[in-house]
Amino acid sequence: MIAREIKKTFFILGKLFQIPDIRKKVFIILFLLFVFRLTANIPIPGIDLIKVKNFLAQNQFFGILNIFLGNTLSNFSVAMLGLGPYITAVIILQLLTLIFPQLKEMYYEGGEEGRAKFNQYARLLTFPLAMIQGYGFVTFLQTQGILKELSIWNILFDLVIIATGSVFLMWLGEIITEQKLGNGVSLLIFAGIISGVPNSLFLTLSTFTLEMLNSLILFFIFAILVIVFVVYFNEAERRIPISYVKRVRGMRIYGPGQTYLPLKVNQAGVIPIIFAIALLSFPQTLNFIFNALGIPFLSNITQALVSLLNNGLIFALLYFILVFGFSYFYTLITFEPYEISNNLQKNGAFIPGLRPGTETGDYLKKIVYRTTFAGGIFLAIIAVVPFLLQAITGLRFLTIGGTSVLIVVSVALETLKAIESQLEIREYEI
Known part of the structure; x- marks a missing residue:
């Protein structure tokens, strides 16, 4: 693959x-x-x-x-x-x-x-x-x-x-x-x-130095595994069978046919990771502001949150939850199952065994919830693995380097998909 x-x-x-x-x-x-x-x-x-x-x-x-x-x-x-x-x-x-x-x-x-x-x-x-x-x-x-x-x-x-x-x-x-x-x-x-x-x-x-050799080998192994898993899950999709009835367009008659509707397992891409890091920076930012404004009560609260986030395991746990949550949140605001259902109905297409319209929309919504669960869990695990490796090995650069590899690979794949779409519009067969 x-x-x-x-x-x-x-x-x-x-x-x-x-x-x-x-x-x-x-x-x-x-x-x-x-x-x-x-x-x-x-x-x-x-x-x-x-x-x-x-x-x-x-x-x-x-x-x-x-x-x-x-x-x-x-x-x-x-x-x-x-x-x-x-x-x-x-x-x-x-x-x-x-x-x-x-x-x-x-x-x-x-x-x-x-x-x-x-x-x-x-x-x-x-x-x-x-x-x-x-x-x-x-x-x-x-x-x-x-x-x-x-x-x-x-x-x-x-x-x-x-x-x-x-x-x-x-x-x-x-x-x-x-x-x-x-x-x-x-x-x-x-x-x-x-x-x-x-x-x-x-x-x-x-x-x-030779003492760094084991650490570098560990990082390269981790980087290769991240690339493999990110590519695999970004390409993973659930294919929904679609059937077309006989249609008349102008002077041409299109016979019944079958195709499929691809639903990506990881539809949100790297956006949940970016959003999660932004949200985790809120307590530190608020602490800066309250310290500068001289508000001790709010400053103490935000400082307590910052101290909590400085614990590697707690930070990793919250990071996992936020990445998983934003995967659902971003997919819900970008994927519109009922609009897709209406478009299928307008084009004479339907999912076998389901009525066009609301029933099809409900089915697509249920499928997206399931695929997003798998995609969100995968993305969250990949995101926190560098923190777990740091906790085990004590090597801080694994955290920063691992996060960088994840973002770079995810963005590169998203960009290639966008380029591929532009080429397909111009009737290039990829």
Whole structure:
């Protein structure tokens, strides 16, 4: 199966540059990724980057958060918060749909116009969230002695730069998504992780000793297993048999036929992992803010939560639950069984043994719940395995490296699927 996927990947990449409009989109995306990496390496003036990097290297949580933000945090760049505020805004609004019926109706029943309005709210919420998160992080680094004391005007100036950087990356991500060759947010995170590979390899080779050999072998074995299992489960699907009645289209008659409706086991892709990391960063962010504002009661509560999350096993357990939960949540808001059922009915298709319409929609909903359960469990297990390996071996780099491998492989597969869809639209047989 892996050999077939590799062959298929090279075939897709070979066709990619043969179609002018797709080739143009690829170059646009590559240019935007270059702009992203350029922005991520422009530091805010007056910052001691060595102190910042040393602090992040000693803190596992910030190390994972740095990966999630696309390696922008370690550079203390003008876009140091990455896409974190935008993702946080999306999560907050999606959770609010459970509370406010009007927001839920707009998102689920408003069609393209409703989704566009929902996304506009997320964009508007991104800037103030970036200001708040940036203020909390800057003041936290000041209390740790990593940053020197800044005047209120210097802090405000830095916060405007940081928030503007996050909005700029959000804009880049949306332009990339509009090219329809992958998710812009995922690709920016992917580019951030890949950009750190050469430096990691150089540090590993320059500091290599025989004592590190077993650790490196363990990491490579784990990385290969992650790649194999992620590819396998991303390709896994439940095929629902579909039958077509005889149809008349113009002067042509189409006879009855059979096909199938593929339902992916892991429909959410890597999004649940990104959402879970974002949510787990909330207590730390709130703690920064409450400390800066001088609210001891709330600061003590959030500090207790942060201390709880510093326990590796508790963090892994919550991470598992959140990844599994977001797998269901994301699938529920993106997969619409009754709309699919109506489309099948309009095209003269039906599932054998079921009435078209509501009964078919109920059946598809039940099947998706079952497949999502398996996909969510798989994704959650793969996500927490690096933490369990760290607890067993005591090797911290397995956590960060394992999470990076998982995100990179998942995003690469999602992007290949998007490219394949674009090629199929142009009648290329993949």
